[in-house]
Amino acid sequence: MSTPALRTSTLRLAAGGVLALLALGVGLLVLPGASRKVERSRKAAAQADAALARAREELAAAQAERNRLSQGQATLSRLLDHLPAEPVAQLTWEVSQELFTLAARHGLRLVAVKYGGPAREGTRGLPLETVDVDFTVIGLYERMKAFMLGLERGRLPFAVVSAKLDEHPEGAQLAVTLRAFRQAPAAEGGRP
Secondary structure, three states: OOHHHHHHHHHHHHHHHHHHHHHHHHHHHHHHHHHHHHHHHHHHHHHHHHHHHHHHHHHHHHHHHHHHHHHHHHHHHHHHHHOOOOOHHHHHHHHHHHHHHHHHHOOOEEEEEEEOOOEOOOOOOOOEEEEEEEEEEEEOHHHHHHHHHHHHOOOOOEEEEEEEEEEEOOEEEEEEEEEEEEEOOOOHHHOO
């Protein structure tokens, strides 16, 4: 047997073993760091995806809120444009006519109507005034129901602030407070 061939094989085997040990050492040192780096990259990608999804949801919510506010502003503008601008006396006269007409139509007796003065409280800076109207009607309950439904379907801009139904010898007594709205007159200097 030839010794140089054996020696070359032994050297090759030793070199291969050393290289295998070096590869194993490199693998033990590099692979955990690489796997941690890959795991951090995955977590960062997942967090970025979640943040993007949250940002899209917030954007969609903000757009929906903007649309809702735009629609509300348009509705408010239309409402303010259609509010009566006549003097308070004219508004109270129209409310009186509406109340007396509806009471007569539904067979009720209007016993009291009281008007408050114009006020801007609670209008939150809008160019409108309110006038509170207190009235009492007496009659049958079913007729009062039709009266209130007719009043709510009327052409005058108002809100029912309160209503109290009591017994009465003639059937029922309904005491109602309405808040009628009108455009506020422009103040001196052009400010509402």
